[in-house]
Amino acid sequence: MTMMADAPGEVAAPVRAGPLWRATTAIWRASPRLKLGLTLLLLLLALSFLEPIITHLRLEGRGPTELGTFPRLASASLQNPLGTDVFGRDLLALLMIGLRFSLMVGLIAGGLATAVAVFVALLGGYSGGRIDYLLNTVTNAILVTPSLPILMAVAAFVPIDLVLLALVLAFFSWPLGARIIRAQVLSLRERPYVEFARVSGFGRFGIMFGEILPNLVPFIIVGFSYAVIGNILAETGLRLIGLGPGDVISLGLLLNWAMTFGALAQGRYLMVLGPTVCLLLIFIALSLINVGIEERFNPRLKGVTGN
Amino acid sequence: MARVATYYAARLANYLVVLLIAFTIVFFFLRLIPGDPVENYLQSLAQQGFRIEGSAQIIATYREKFGLDQPLLVQYAAALERTFLHLDLGVSLMNYPQPVESSIMVRLPWSIWLLGVSTVIAWVLGIAAGTVTGWLRGTAFDSVFYNLSISLAQVPQYLVGLLLVLILAYALGLFPAGGAYSAGVAPGLNLEFFGSVLYYTTLPALSIVIVSAFFWLLTTRALTVSILGEDYILFAEAKGLRRLRILNRYILRNTLLPQVTGFAVSLAFIVNGFFLIEWIFRYPGLGSLLVAAVGQRDFNTVQGIILLSIFTVLTANLIVDLIYPLIDPRIRTAAERA
Numbered sequence: 281m282t283m284m285a286d287a288p289g290e291v292a293a294p295v296r297a298g299p300l301w302r303a304t305t306a307i308w309r310a311s312p313r314l315k316l317g318l319t320l321l322l323l324l325l326a327l328s329f330l331e332p333i334i335t336h337l338r339l340e341g342r343g344p345t346e347l348g349t350f351p352r353l354a355s356a357s358l359q360n361p362l363g364t365d366v367f368g369r370d371l372l373a374l375l376m377i378g379l380r381f382s383l384m385v386g387l388i389a390g391g392l393a394t395a396v397a398v399f400v401a402l403l404g405g406y407s408g409g410r411i412d413y414l415l416n417t418v419t420n421a422i423l424v425t426p427s428l429p430i431l432m433a434v435a436a437f438v439p440i441d442l443v444l445l446a447l448v449l450a451f452f453s454w455p456l457g458a459r460i461i462r463a464q465v466l467s468l469r470e471r472p473y474v475e476f477a478r479v480s481g482f483g484r485f486g487i488m489f490g491e492i493l494p495n496l497v498p499f500i501i502v503g504f505s506y507a508v509i510g511n512i513l514a515e516t517g518l519r520l521i522g523l524g525p526g527d528v529i530s531l532g533l534l535l536n537w538a539m540t541f542g543a544l545a546q547g548r549y550l551m552v553l554g555p556t557v558c559l560l561l562i563f564i565a566l567s568l569i570n571v572g573i574e575e576r577f578n579p580r581l582k583g584v585t586g587n
Numbered sequence: 588m589a590r591v592a593t594y595y596a597a598r599l600a601n602y603l604v605v606l607l608i609a610f611t612i613v614f615f616f617l618r619l620i621p622g623d624p625v626e627n628y629l630q631s632l633a634q635q636g637f638r639i640e641g642s643a644q645i646i647a648t649y650r651e652k653f654g655l656d657q658p659l660l661v662q663y664a665a666a667l668e669r670t671f672l673h674l675d676l677g678v679s680l681m682n683y684p685q686p687v688e689s690s691i692m693v694r695l696p697w698s699i700w701l702l703g704v705s706t707v708i709a710w711v712l713g714i715a716a717g718t719v720t721g722w723l724r725g726t727a728f729d730s731v732f733y734n735l736s737i738s739l740a741q742v743p744q745y746l747v748g749l750l751l752v753l754i755l756a757y758a759l760g761l762f763p764a765g766g767a768y769s770a771g772v773a774p775g776l777n778l779e780f781f782g783s784v785l786y787y788t789t790l791p792a793l794s795i796v797i798v799s800a801f802f803w804l805l806t807t808r809a810l811t812v813s814i815l816g817e818d819y820i821l822f823a824e825a826k827g828l829r830r831l832r833i834l835n836r837y838i839l840r841n842t843l844l845p846q847v848t849g850f851a852v853s854l855a856f857i858v859n860g861f862f863l864i865e866w867i868f869r870y871p872g873l874g875s876l877l878v879a880a881v882g883q884r885d886f887n888t889v890q891g892i893i894l895l896s897i898f899t900v901l902t903a904n905l906i907v908d909l910i911y912p913l914i915d916p917r918i919r920t921a922a923e924r925a
Contacts, residue, residue, distance in 0.1 A: 313737070417601070417604060417605060417608065418608060420605060421604075421605045421608035421609050421612070422609075422612065423855065424605070424609065424852075424854075424855045424897070424900050424901055424904065425609045425612060425613070425855065425897055426855050426858045426859045426893070426896045426897065426900065427859060428859040428860075428862065428863070429859075429862060429877055429889070429892060429893045429896065430612075430613060430616055430617070430893055432877065432878075432881050432889075433616075433617055433881060433886075433889045433890070433893065434616060434617070436881040436882070436884060436889075437617075437884065437886075509741050513743045513859075513860070514859070516743065516746075517743065517745060517859075517860070517863050520745065520863060520866075521863070521866060521878050521881075523881070535749070544752060544753055544756075544757045544764070545757065545764075547757070549753055549757070549758065552749055552753055553753065556746055556749055556750060559743075559746055560742060560746060563741050563742045563743070563746075564737075564738045564741075564742075566741065567737055567738065567740060567741040567742075568737060568738075570741075571737050571805075
């Protein structure tokens with residue numbers, strides 16, 4: 281599910297080889313959409329990291345998950361901007377906890393998935409031959425396997441915790457990134473400077489990680505971002521139907537609480553709207569980041585912005 | 588011609604290999620589950636308040652019957668044989684002693700209808716809109732649709748579904764919140780039933796269409812813009828061809844082909860979210876069956892639905908790849924030359 285070309289013929293605009301942070305600043309300056317997406321994502325992250333402090337100040341030290349702190353099912357007010365749930369818990373505080381756990385699960389599993397994706401793509405793409413064929417076949421097999429039903433089955437039978445959840449999510453979310461990154465490796469390995477490194481006696485891993493890797497940064501970010509999107513989508517879906525670690529309050533679990541309580545039928549729309557809007561903002565931020573990078577680094581898409 | 592045959596053979600072999608890998612992944616993932624299916628199912632029954640006499644004996648009997656007392660690799664080989672040679676998915680535990688296939692067959696038509704209608708509409712709409720916005724790039728029209736599609740193309744369909752239920756079903760009361768047809772209508776070959784089905788399908792279908800159409804818009808627009816930069820477009824314009832002819836014969840033709848492949852590839856992604864759409868709308872398809880089976884710990888039904896969806900996605904990809912040389916002469920000649 282990507283507009284990133286994966287044919288080896290597509291040539292990436294080279295990032296000036298050098299320290300990783302220079303590549304990173306080049307990406308930041310690349311596109312206004314990217315800036316908007318990153319700003320939005322950083323805001324959401326800041327909000328979720330500051331959650332304990334904000335909640336502590338707002339609830340005057342009372343625990344956000346304590347039952348009966350406030351009147352049950354209170355409407356929105358200055359004290360409870362989103363109202364309270366059937367147990368008298370402040371919905372805004374729960375929402376912020378949910379945001380933190382959703383982002384955390386997505387980012388941790390996304391990081392794991394991206395590490396695997398980079399390794400598989402570099403090894404297969406640079407080595408070519410049988411190794412590449414094997415890795416590519418496995419990548420495609422996992423890519424076409426609908427992960428959510430398997431995740432549902434595992435979560436239904438196994439007492440799943442945060443670590444296992446992240447591992448299973450990562451297992452299913454690395455292939456897309458691997459495909460995107462591999463396409464770039466295939467194009468980069470034919471470049472003169474890689475040839476130069478090869479004849480200068482650099483080892484295989486030296487070339488893979490020292491010469492090719494820095495130029496993959498934009499594509500690694502895109503792969504990471506797609507993995508996070510996939511993970512949050514799957515995690516939320518899993519929690520929506522009431523599966524997964526019960527002690528981890530994520531946005532999906534909040535939606536599940538709202539649905540089993542019958543929030544919609546009772547006209548308590550904020551219980552559903554809160555988590556939904558938070559999730560939409562996460563997905564929009566990640567999507568903006570991806571499109572921003574693709575506009576800048578995929579030459580086939582130059583001029584896509586219309587400028 | 589022999590080269591084309593080689594292409595087909597290689598593609599077919601790849602299909603079988605990928606199918607086998609996917610099957611293996613599913614098999615061993617589901618065996619991560621501690622205990623065995625029968626034990627789990629009886630436990631879930633006990634939790635629901637059923638009293639089960641002599642459960643140890645029942646478990647032993649069924650273990651033997653399902654071959655669960657065999658070593659894992661023997662089970663794996665047996666499962667392979669049963670699934671692929673006999674097309675046997677086992678016995679449903681929640682609808683015992685019905686085979687899983689028959690519970691699936693009852694639900695399958697509903698899922699095919701909903702998924703078929705919505706993905707085809709989304710594909711056609713998205714490609715038409717993507718070609719036009721790409722053609723009009725830089726205009727206000729383009730920037731509205733482009734930004735909308737960036738925002739919506741990656742959003743899960745079930746979130747859009749939740750918003751649609753909230754707004755159109757509960758807040759405004761325009762559409763039913765769930766089900767496949769009105770309770771007052773008897774299923775049959777009459778206009779009233781079809782009308783009711785159409786009315787009830789609107790919201791779940793719309794949830795899929797909105798997200799997918801914007802996804803296709805985004806990818807088609809990118810394709811269109813890159814084609815617009817080609818020399819043959821410049822030449823066509825210089826020749827003085829009418830714009831509509833250029834759009835139709837030079838651009839649309841070239842965007843359609845990759846999007847046919849894209850359609851098959853995107854199926855896995857769509858199937859993922861599709862199951863939850865069904866659950867949200869209490870739609871009587873495979874997704875609702877899956878959620879119910881997961882809830883009741885009916886192992887065989889869960890495994891059967893997963894295998895069926897993988898098989899569908901892979902086969903769709905195979906079919907597209909097999910007919911691709913017929914619709915794209917470039918692939919044909921490349922295969923002949925290779």
